[in-house]
Amino acid sequence: MTGVRVLVGTRKGAFVLTSDGRRGDWTVEGPHFGGWEIYHLTGSPVDPNRLYASQSGGWFGQLIQRSDDGGKSWNPVGNDFAYAGEVGEHLWYDGTPRPWEFKRVWHLEPSRDDPDTVYAGAEDAALYLSTDGGLKWTELTALRTHPTGPSWQPGAGGLCLHTIILDPTHPGRIYTAISAAGAFRSDDGGDSWLPINKGLRSGEIPDQDAEVGHCVHHITQHPSRPDTLFMQKHWDVMRSDDAGANWREVSGNLPSDFGFPIAVHPHEPETIYVVPIKSDSEHYPPEGKLRVYRSRTGGDEWEPLTKGLPQSDCYVNVLRDAMAVDTLDPGGIYFGTTGGQVYHSADGGDSWASIVRDLPPVLSVEAQVLP
């Protein structure tokens, strides 16, 4: 019978949550890699048993783990994330130049076609590619060496490349997002990059029309409408209908347009979800009420989804990679919090239930449908 596997990365290990297609009863396995930060844990779209995990920590640095059996066993693969060629400099928080320095992998994006091909987004911002199942990583240097690179400045979480979208329709088209440089698009497999930040407005930088310098928190895309992108920025929820060439704000009636994750419904390309938090310093829901906001109109008009979510004294956050959808019918939605809860909805967000409540702070959530 069809099942679901939810992959959860946390501050202190990885967890695998599984259920049948009804998504009522769940099994929790883990922690895998206990004590390590798992920034991202994800699976191949073409081979759900091929999983990749970014494992890192202050003591012993970065590892990439690979499973070929759906997470039952793991093996470390390559962890040589060298910057190719001249390393160069970007701006530090205080505005002084600082050499690029690898810190960790934030996001892994397996190919839509080949389980051995996977991209990695790193801090300090760089994009890597492996075509041998993670054994060897090669930097796609054109992004880091973009002429605007020396002006990139880190966000509060670091100069991190956290979003990678491999376009399902246009061969060679890749979107990436970097905090706090902005969004970039390549149409040639990463050989060249175009900043796609026109229309973003960021009060934290002096020039509102700046080509780069915007703190993009996350971008998502529905595969059936690849030219439409939805973005949660530092402040503002944005959309583009021309592959990022122009953006417009769709925050509408949200109680706060600050947040980190954004997701699109698996079967309704104009239905999107965000989790507003109060402000750039108050990383918790307004009024202590954990509310997912849903728009069925691709933005502008939003409704709070509260059934099953705590509506008092809740002061958790949902990080940028910690929201995901499955492709069952009806579509499932999942998110994890910094308080260690993983919530899911099997009815498009109308009602929610926790799968598990007391994990370490959740960094990432991905959902897989199993045959």
Add this chain to the structure above:
Amino acid sequence: MIRVLLPAHLKNLAHVTGEVRLEGVTGPDGAVTQRSVLDALEAQYPMLLGTIRDRHSGKRRAFVRFYACEEDLSNESPDAPLPEEVVVGKEPFIVLGAMAGG
């Protein structure tokens, strides 16, 4: 024979339980040094590459420490000879995570 004591996370990673024992550990000039021990350790357990020292510069990771014979050798030259007790296997070369690293 050199005895190396690894912290729990690295023992898990290397799939070892007790001490690691390394044979034939000598540097280019015949001396047993931090570098020659770590070279041999990483050759025997390649999954440890990059976890103790930078893969390219060879520099010790900031939150890793090296102890032996009740001495902190972390800031010694990687090419300095290790204490005789380590060389003859009487004392282990200890790799551990610094107090602040977790």
